[in-house]
Amino acid sequence: MASIVVTALAGVTFGLALAAPPGPMNAIIAEESVVRGWPAGFRAGLGAMLADAIFFGLTLAGIVAVIDRVPAVRPALYLAGGGLMLYFAVGAIHEARAATSFTDAGRAATTGFRKTFVLSLTNPYQIGFWLTVGVGLLEPGTLDVLAHAPLVGRALEGALVVQTGSPALLVGFFGGIGLWIVAYPAALAAAGRRVDAFAPAVAALSAVVLVGFGLLFLAMGTLRIV
Numbered sequence: 001m002a003s004i005v006v007t008a009l010a011g012v013t014f015g016l017a018l019a020a021p022p023g024p025m026n027a028i029i030a031e032e033s034v035v036r037g038w039p040a041g042f043r044a045g046l047g048a049m050l051a052d053a054i055f056f057g058l059t060l061a062g063i064v065a066v067i068d069r070v071p072a073v074r075p076a077l078y079l080a081g082g083g084l085m086l087y088f089a090v091g092a093i094h095e096a097r098a099a100t101s102f103t104d105a106g107r108a109a110t111t112g113f114r115k116t117f118v119l120s121l122t123n124p125y126q127i128g129f130w131l132t133v134g135v136g137l138l139e140p141g142t143l144d145v146l147a148h149a150p151l152v153g154r155a156l157e158g159a160l161v162v163q164t165g166s167p168a169l170l171v172g173f174f175g176g177i178g179l180w181i182v183a184y185p186a187a188l189a190a191a192g193r194r195v196d197a198f199a200p201a202v203a204a205l206s207a208v209v210l211v212g213f214g215l216l217f218l219a220m221g222t223l224r225i226v
Contacts, residue, residue: 004166004168005168008168008169010162011168011172011176014137014173014176015176015179019045019180019181020184024085024214025123028206029045029112029116029188030188030205031112032112032185033184033189034189037189038186040112040185041186041189042182043113044112044115044185045116045182045184047112047115047116047117047120048120048177049177050120051117051120051121052120052126052174056134059134074124074221075221077122077123077221079217080122081119081123082214082218082221085211085213085217086210086211086214086218088115089207090207091111092203092210124217136164137169139165140164140166
């Protein structure tokens with residue numbers, strides 16, 4: 001039982017590690033949360049989570065690895081993802097200009113779910129995760145996590161052993177992503193209620209992040225073609 005709990009908690013940690021880093025997906029979640037409220041931010045998070053669930057199924061079936069062997073796929077994904085990020089950045093700029101305060105209601109229906117879902121499906125980094133770490137999570141075996149720690153690894157061998165390929169690890173993994181898409185929009189929405197100026201500022205920051213990643217992806221896609 002203790003081993004199952006440890007493995008599940010390790011899965012939660014892996015899920016949070018995937019979901020939490022700054023990037024285009026969290027920029028969109030932030031924009032939706034402070035401009036339209038927690039439900040919109042949560043729905044945007046669900047879009048990214050659904051894409052991960054699809055990648056999980058494709059990895060389980062071995063399809064993701066097959067797709068990665070086609071040389072033209074990666075450049076195409078970079079170019080498509082970069083173009084979409086620049087397109088969505090235009091919407092974020094419009095939100096930054098139009099949003100004068102935070103509000104829970106009275107705004108148009110959000111497209112945050114579709115934005116994060118499409119971006120996630122064209123995100124080479126996300127596909128790369130499932131080709132590397134994701135495959136490791138699915139393959140049955142054990143992973144001595146602390147044994148790889150610098151300097152103290154030998155002393156900590158056996159202290160934290162995770163069962164890879166187990167249902168507990170996978171449930172914990174998606175549970176960690178679920179925890180992030182609930183808590184992150186909630187924290188931003190709460191801040192937005194207290195500070196009216198927070199909404200346009202976050203929308204502007206979202207636009208900056210999307211433009212930055214969009215240009216980066218377009219450049220990487222072009223270099224891979226050349």
